[in-house]
Amino acid sequence: MQTPTFYRAEIIFCQEAITITKAIIEQHKENFAASFYNHMLDNTEAAHFLSPEVIQAHLKPGLQVWLEKVFSVADEDSLNKMLAIQRHVGEVHARIEIPIGLVTQGFRLLKHKIHDELLKTDASTSLILAAVLRIETLLDIALEEMSHAFIASHTKNARIDEAYKIVAAGQNLSLEKERQVSALLEWENKLFRALTTNQTLNHVTKLSESAFGLWLHHKASLLFDQTNESKKIDLLIAKIDNETLPSLIGSNEEHTQNQTQTIRQLVSDIEQITYLLSTIFDRFIGLEVGKDAMTQLFNRRFLSTILRHEIELHRKRKDEFAVLMIDIDHFKQINDLHGHDMGDKVIQHVATTLISQVRAGDFVFRYGGEEFLVLLTEITPHQALAIAEKLRHKIAHTPISLADPLPVHLSVSVGLAQYDGHPDYQRLISRADAALYEAKEAGRNRCVVAS
Ligand SMILES: Nc1nc2c(ncn2[C@@H]2O[C@H](COP(=O)(O)OP(=O)(O)OP(=O)(O)O)[C@@H](O)[C@H]2O)c(=O)[nH]1
Incomplete structure (x- = not known):
């Protein structure tokens, strides 16, 4: 767990100071939250993110709880919990x-308000x-902890947006994949040519310095995040x-037993690199489109890019939208009974069924394995x-034709959340997720609307 660079325990954990600050928060938290959001609504930059309804229903009560949590810190444990909230x-x-x-x-505004009451x-x-x-x-x-988390998260979002831009700019990753696999195989061929014609291997370029190695070092790191494969x-x-x-x-004078073994290992290592490279590319080719x-x-x-866009449209034009979280029921049994390929x-x-049933302006995402x-827009x-x-x-009544003669009974559970104006899209997803959970708990093959 990340802890602040430093703090003085005698200041934070001073018992008398804890008592008086907690009392002030308890007594004035409602006023503090009200002044905070009045100020924010006056600020055009902030008002862009806020609506009076969301402030009233969620943000004011949320800020009061936040104040309580911050000022009830009384020991290291509660401090760590408070910092987790900030992240x-x-x-x-x-x-x-x-x-x-x-x-x-x-x-700064909160500090002034609390100080005023203290005085x-x-x-x-x-x-x-x-x-x-x-x-x-x-x-x-x-604030320090919040800013750390903000910057880390913001950078990640920016990278995703950037990936989307690369995609939109039409980079042809399929072609690039073929080109780089060829470059790797060409290096391998050169090496084998040198081996079979008994040329000295001293002139063979190292793989890291070959065309493939240079591409990997300078360009692949720009295109792809660091992954286990890379x-x-x-x-x-x-x-x-x-x-x-x-x-x-x-040992290139004669083909000793050892050399044959080394070459076999080399071939296998290069195959492995080709496989790993294809995996990375295929994942990003998926992203490409x-x-x-x-x-x-x-x-x-x-999802984040598209939901943020929908929230922006809601702010501008009051477009309503909703999210359905859909999960195939008892999918593990389908895999177990019919095999993984059938599961796929x-x-x-x-x-396909989902896509065929929604309108062109809707979006269908694969959220997880069978989720x-x-x-749904507008x-x-x-x-x-x-x-x-x-x-x-439709899913419960559309038969699926599999080669397997065993019948497959399919149903899905659905959690539905209507966008409620809260600026954080993750909250919408969590509401739909909670409703899906309720649908599963209530027996599956049903829709539950999130509160
Ligand atoms: N064939 C296949 N199986 C997958 C894929 N992704 C996830 N799974 C499997 O889907 C199963 C999901 O099982 P659970 O999450 O336990 O849920 P469930 O059996 O669907 O039961 P409920 O959701 O509670 O109705 C797991 O066994 C995963 O291994 C995939 O892409 N293909």
Whole structure:
């Protein structure tokens, strides 16, 4: 767990200061939250993210709870819990894309309000001083933690947006994949040519310095995030350059038993690199068209980009939208009874059915293994429920033709959440998820509307 760079325990955990600050928060939290959001609504930059209804229903009560949590810190354990909350809030701010300057301004406003109330008490000067130090320290630490999480999350979002841009700009990753696999095989061929014609291997370029190696080092790192596959590729290249090649150079006069063994290992290592490279490319080729490779549905990775866009449309035009979280019932049994390949076919079948039932302006994502997310645009709560029911019914009544003679009984459970104006899209997903959970608990093959 990340802890703040430093803090002075005697300031944060001073018992008298804890008592007075907690009392002030308890007594004035409602006023603090009201002044905070009045100020924010006056700020045009902030008002862009906020609506009076959402403030009233969620944000004001949320801020009051937040204040309680921050100022009830009384030991290291509660401090760590409070910091975990700040990390969460930082991630939420990044999702909503709140400018960090607004957050620091909000903190300053809260400090002033709390100090004002503190000065109105008849506490001794030394107690006031202790309380001010505690307030300042706690809020500074909270802001520090929130900012760390904000920046980390924001950078990640920016990278996803960037990936989307690369895609949109039409980079042809399929072609690039072929080109790089060829470059790798060409290096391998050159090496074998040198071996079979008994040329000295001293002139063979190291794999890391070959055209493929240079591409990997300079370009692949720009295109792809570091993944397990890319780390494995790096290790295999290092092994080939530092162990395999020197051992071949040392024994190339005659094809000894050892050399044959080394060559076999080399071939296998290169096959492994080709496989890993294809895996990385295939994942990103899926992203290239924004599609999941198995189902051709939208890739979950772009969910944040698309939901943020819908929320923006709601802000501008009051467009209503809803999210359906759909999960195939007892899917594990389908895999167990009919095998994994059939399981995959069932997933594809459900994906096709979903796509065939929604409108062109809706989005269907593969959310997880056998879980889907449908985003219904421009839709009232009543219509959204009708569509959810239609999808559930269609899946339960569309037979699936598999080679396997055993019949496959399919049904799905659905959690439906109508967008309620909250700026954080993750909250919408969580509401749909909770409703899906309720549908499963209530016996499956049903739709539940989130509260
Ligand atoms: N064939 C196949 N199976 C998958 C895929 N992704 C996930 N699974 C499997 O799907 C199963 C999901 O099982 P659970 O999450 O236990 O749920 P369930 O059996 O569907 O039961 P409920 O959701 O509670 O109705 C797991 O066994 C996963 O291994 C996939 O892409 N293909």
